[in-house]
Amino acid sequence: MSDPLARLVGELSRLPGIGTKTATRLAHHLLKVPAADCRALADAIVEVTEKLFYCSVCNSITDVEPCGICSDPQRDASLLCVVEEPFNIAPVERTGEFRGRYHVLMGALSPQHGVGPEQLRLAGLLDRLGGVREVILATNPSVEGEATALYLARLLKPKEVKVTRLAFGMPVGGDIEYTDEVTLARSLAGRREI
Amino acid sequence: MLAQLSCRSFRNLTDTDWHPGAGCHLLLGANGTGKTSLLEAIYLLATTRSFRTSQPEDCVRWGEESFHLRGEFENTERTSLEVGWEPGGRHRAVNGSSTTLASHLGVQPVVSWTAADHEVLSGQPAHRRRFLDQGVVGLKPAALGVLARHRRALGQKRELLSRGGRGLAPWNEVLAEAISELVSLRQQYVARLRVALGRTLTETGEALPVIDLRYRPSIAAEGGAEHVLARLAAVGAREREEKRPLLGPHRDELEVLWGERPARRVASAGERKLVGVLLTIARGRLLEEAGRSPVYLLDDADAELDRGRLEALWPLVAGGPQVFVSSNRPVVWEGIEGATRWAVEGGKVGPAQGSTHGSETSTQVSDK
Numbered sequence: 332m333s334d335p336l337a338r339l340v341g342e343l344s345r346l347p348g349i350g351t352k353t354a355t356r357l358a359h360h361l362l363k364v365p366a367a368d369c370r371a372l373a374d375a376i377v378e379v380t381e382k383l384f385y386c387s388v389c390n391s392i393t394d395v396e397p398c399g400i401c402s403d404p405q406r407d408a409s410l411l412c413v414v415e416e417p418f419n420i421a422p423v424e425r426t427g428e429f430r431g432r433y434h435v436l437m438g439a440l441s442p443q444h445g446v447g448p449e450q451l452r453l454a455g456l457l458d459r460l461g462g463v464r465e466v467i468l469a470t471n472p473s474v475e476g477e478a479t480a481l482y483l484a485r486l487l488k489p490k491e492v493k494v495t496r497l498a499f500g501m502p503v504g505g506d507i508e509y510t511d512e513v514t515l516a517r518s519l520a521g522r523r524e525i
Numbered sequence: 526m527l528a529q530l531s532c533r534s535f536r537n538l539t540d541t542d543w544h545p546g547a548g549c550h551l552l553l554g555a556n557g558t559g560k561t562s563l564l565e566a567i568y569l570l571a572t573t574r575s576f577r578t579s580q581p582e583d584c585v586r587w588g589e590e591s592f593h594l595r596g597e598f599e600n601t602e603r604t605s606l607e608v609g610w611e612p613g614g615r616h617r618a619v620n621g622s623s624t625t626l627a628s629h630l631g632v633q634p635v636v637s638w639t640a641a642d643h644e645v646l647s648g649q650p651a652h653r654r655r656f657l658d659q660g661v662v663g664l665k666p667a668a669l670g671v672l673a674r675h676r677r678a679l680g681q682k683r684e685l686l687s688r689g690g691r692g693l694a695p696w697n698e699v700l701a702e703a704i705s706e707l708v709s710l711r712q713q714y715v716a717r718l719r720v721a722l723g724r725t726l727t728e729t730g731e732a733l734p735v736i737d738l739r740y741r742p743s744i745a746a747e748g749g750a751e752h753v754l755a756r757l758a759a760v761g762a763r764e765r766e767e768k769r770p771l772l773g774p775h776r777d778e779l780e781v782l783w784g785e786r787p788a789r790r791v792a793s794a795g796e797r798k799l800v801g802v803l804l805t806i807a808r809g810r811l812l813e814e815a816g817r818s819p820v821y822l823l824d825d826a827d828a829e830l831d832r833g834r835l836e837a838l839w840p841l842v843a844g845g846p847q848v849f850v851s852s853n854r855p856v857v858w859e860g861i862e863g864a865t866r867w868a869v870e871g872g873k874v875g876p877a878q879g880s881t882h883g884s885e886t887s888t889q890v891s892d893k
Contacts, residue, residue, distance in 0.1 A: 440692075440695065441681065442681050442682075443681055443684045447692060474678040474681065475681070477695075478678075478698070478699045481698045481699065482694075482695040515667075516706075
């Protein structure tokens, strides 16, 4: 493999979820597309790294400080939604149901990956509790997300703030036959009158 | 029911299209001719796992780089399953599309007794726990979620304990819920399997010692997740000291009893084989009762069984909706009726001489 191609494959394979095989396929694809498209991709990557950073208040990705949501006076500052990663904000925003603010933990507890409470952005969260009446724990329903939510619930309990957890249940379009016991049990516990 | 099996570069089998049909199939051939590989291919298609190896690349025929299996299964509807491996990794598909493991396992349940299963009756408790969980998942594929959650939470707890165990509480809480669910699923399964096993024993008409099962969970599930959590909290200090989780389903035992004593300690090799086949039939019957008609796979079925026991078991075995039985001793099967006989030679499967197969089973074999 020629040096520039090997370098591109090497760089692409450093990305998460991309192995050498996929990196090679992507590199060969880039060789076929017009040079202008490649330059646009390279510019976009450079622009992202040069212009975007983490909001100093909520840790979301932003190009202004503080981010648009943190600085928006229309958002309800008494409602705080805690998520694991910056990219978890967009799905909640798309629902159009939440008008509060966010706090990104930058991960979830995972001893196997060396992530303990010290590695999470918890100090910022505790500093933001003044004026907050409800913290919604929107960590993932994985065992790591659950353990993180349980840890946070204990941490926030003495702070006199209402702590809630996202409801779990069967996915829309799901099938009871293939739904596990825990999900079904939680769906039953969280059932509502119609 | 397996209607068609296609193998490419799999073990020592020639690339084959096989249409076995319903009923009982007796695969006869010398050692190393491909009988077990055929059973393995069926098992692998249905479960996505081999009963001979945890490394799928081991299944690639010598000199080839990948293997591919495809099966057409007819139950309430016709469904195709595919499983394969290439250097990039393994792949599986249901009706041509990749899907969840639970959906794949939901297509065609199998029950089997092969050389690997002997460990269930003579080996470490981990083999019996695996046997138990396979039964639970066979009856209820959705239980995979509970098993996965338990395995993952236990792995995290193990890691935390190896680093001193600070911050154990949230992990115990997550684990308690999974433990409560899993122990309850195991308890329900063993209760049902005991009933099915009792009925199977009666059907043999043989005067046998009591054959029974005892599930001994290290934490009882009756009190629910709260009770489990209290038990975990109570051993927390000792767990930190020993740097390993001491309670939970990973320490459970399933005791298989032969005459009220553990079969692994008192039963002979022949008696253990008998117990293994009876357990397999009982597991299959449970699936049949649940409306999930299984494929029965019995490798080296006659090994360690005398003619009397074989004749007593045969009506129970041959009565399954679709059964594949292998043997390297054709002479043992002389006079035993009720099966389509296949000769397996040099990796090829074809009708055995004097086989009863024919129009009623629509069987055909074609080598590609």
